[in-house]
Amino acid sequence: MQQRENWGSRLGFLLAAAGSAVGLGNIWRFPYLTGENGGSAFIVIYLVCVFVIGLSIMIAEFTVGRRSSLAAVGAYKSYSRNWTFVGVIGVLSGFLIMGFYPVVGGWALAYIIKSVSGLLTTPDAIGDTFVTFISGSVQPLIWMLVFLALNVAIVAKGIAGGIEKASKILMPTLLVLLIFIGIRSVSLPGADAGLKFLFSPDWSQVTGQTFLAALGQAFFSLSLGMGCMITYGSYLNKEENLAKNATIVTSLDTLCAILAGIAIFPALFAFGMTPDQGPGLVFVIVPSIFAAMGSAGVFFSTLFFIALAVAALTSSVSLLEVVVAYLIDERGMPRKRAVYSASGVMAVLCIMASLSLGVTSHITFLGVGAFDFFDILTDKIFLAVGGMLLAIFAGWVYKKEDLKDELTNGGKVQFGLFEIWYALIKYIIPIAIAVIAFMGIRSIAQTGLMIFGLLVIAVLAVFSKKL
Numbered sequence: 280m281q282q283r284e285n286w287g288s289r290l291g292f293l294l295a296a297a298g299s300a301v302g303l304g305n306i307w308r309f310p311y312l313t314g315e316n317g318g319s320a321f322i323v324i325y326l327v328c329v330f331v332i333g334l335s336i337m338i339a340e341f342t343v344g345r346r347s348s349l350a351a352v353g354a355y356k357s358y359s360r361n362w363t364f365v366g367v368i369g370v371l372s373g374f375l376i377m378g379f380y381p382v383v384g385g386w387a388l389a390y391i392i393k394s395v396s397g398l399l400t401t402p403d404a405i406g407d408t409f410v411t412f413i414s415g416s417v418q419p420l421i422w423m424l425v426f427l428a429l430n431v432a433i434v435a436k437g438i439a440g441g442i443e444k445a446s447k448i449l450m451p452t453l454l455v456l457l458i459f460i461g462i463r464s465v466s467l468p469g470a471d472a473g474l475k476f477l478f479s480p481d482w483s484q485v486t487g488q489t490f491l492a493a494l495g496q497a498f499f500s501l502s503l504g505m506g507c508m509i510t511y512g513s514y515l516n517k518e519e520n521l522a523k524n525a526t527i528v529t530s531l532d533t534l535c536a537i538l539a540g541i542a543i544f545p546a547l548f549a550f551g552m553t554p555d556q557g558p559g560l561v562f563v564i565v566p567s568i569f570a571a572m573g574s575a576g577v578f579f580s581t582l583f584f585i586a587l588a589v590a591a592l593t594s595s596v597s598l599l600e601v602v603v604a605y606l607i608d609e610r611g612m613p614r615k616r617a618v619y620s621a622s623g624v625m626a627v628l629c630i631m632a633s634l635s636l637g638v639t640s641h642i643t644f645l646g647v648g649a650f651d652f653f654d655i656l657t658d659k660i661f662l663a664v665g666g667m668l669l670a671i672f673a674g675w676v677y678k679k680e681d682l683k684d685e686l687t688n689g690g691k692v693q694f695g696l697f698e699i700w701y702a703l704i705k706y707i708i709p710i711a712i713a714v715i716a717f718m719g720i721r722s723i724a725q726t727g728l729m730i731f732g733l734l735v736i737a738v739l740a741v742f743s744k745k746l
């Protein structure tokens with residue numbers, strides 16, 4: 280058997296896993312979801328989802344991944360063939376998320392150039408610039424392809440060489456920048472309304488939807504529910520403390536999301552804008568913060584979008600890696616070929632997604648365009664169901680001794696909370712996810728889409744033994 284690749288170092292793994300987690304999910308998506316779902320009550324529910332459900336699932340993904348030394352599909356299949364389909368849902372989610380993620384990654388790249396060239400210095404024009412830009416047919420596509428090409432270049436190089444090196448330099452830069460922008464934002468006159476929006480909960484706006492949105496966002500932001508952390512865990516050496524690593528990654532990810540919120544909302548309220556701006560939020564607010572600063576603003580806005588693009592890149596490589604690892608491990612493809620064929624399919628999906636925001640916006644399926652279709656299907660259904668199935672798999676199919684052995688490195692390290700974690704994974708989390716999904720589906724606008732997603736999962740489950 281071919282020697283399996285491993286992470287170059289402990290820090291390398293941590294940064295890569297944190298790099299996977301911290302991305303557009305934190306900086307682009309978390310703020311606008313918070314804005315749409317009424318602010319701090321959403322954040323409180325989100326934090327509970329992250330630290331009770333997300334963290335436990337991340338520990339489980341690392342455990343299952345390292346135990347099997349196989350990527351998502353293989354990790355399930357090697358333990359029980361009936362469960363192969365959960366891995367396959369993961370690979371499918373990887374394709375679908377990569378069907379819109381690079382589109383937004385491309386926006387970030389484009390905004391680097393727009394910042395440098397001073398296009399974002401007139402505050403009144405910033406909002407229009409965004410809408411005109413993303414609904415265009417040429418520019419966003421070119422930037423998306425550039426973004427995808429960067430992914431290909433990194434993933435083709437393999438684990439330690441590409442992904443790890445890129446993360447090591449760029450993740451710390453992002454953190455520093457977010458803090459800087461946050462300080463700037465909080466010090467604007469009128470910023471306190473934003474802090475209030477972020478930190479004093481108004482429960483009157485909370486519905487079943489809010490819970491599903493928070494749960495989906497927790498999975499999305501922590502890169503869970505599709506075998507991504509199983510795959511990263513499978514490259515991790517046997518000396519590492521899994522629970523500790525999962526805690527660090529989860530905390531870092533949450534820190535970045537909250538920092539992004541602090542960077543955006545105080546400024547938003549200071550400018551007298553409304554929080555429910557949707558996907559354009561960061562692309563409008565951050566340039567607006569800097570527009571008033573003259574040439575220093577040009578510099579910082581450029582730096583911000585570089586950091587955003589990089590954060591997006593370290594995440595998207597992990598998504599591509601799930602698909603690629605499947606093709607290598609299960610289909611016996613050489614790495615390069617796996618990378619090219621997977622990204623080719625993703626490019627086609629991304630073209631559909633990007634155009635659906637402009638020229639093809641009239642074409643819908645089950646009520647939504649391609650961009651929203653890929654987004655909602657993964658975030659609101661596949662990831663949550665994938666996470667629930669993983670919990671059931673770990674709790675009911677996996678042997679308890681195997682989990683304990685792996686989590687304690689064969690008795691070498693302590694995991695004092697093992698019993699609590701195990702009860703969460705086995706009973707509480709599957710039930711909690713089922714309840715939240717049910718509440719969410721009842722109150723959601725896209726019931727047809729939900730049912731479609733569940734049907735896809737059912738079909739995969741039935742045919743899984745052939746995979």
Ligand code: TRP
Pocket residue numbers: 299300301302303304305376498499500501502503504505507594595597598662
């Ligand atoms: N977590 C990343 C972000 O917040 C996106 C991502 C990377 C992801 N890998 C994933 C989402 C796996 C779900 C599953 O931007």
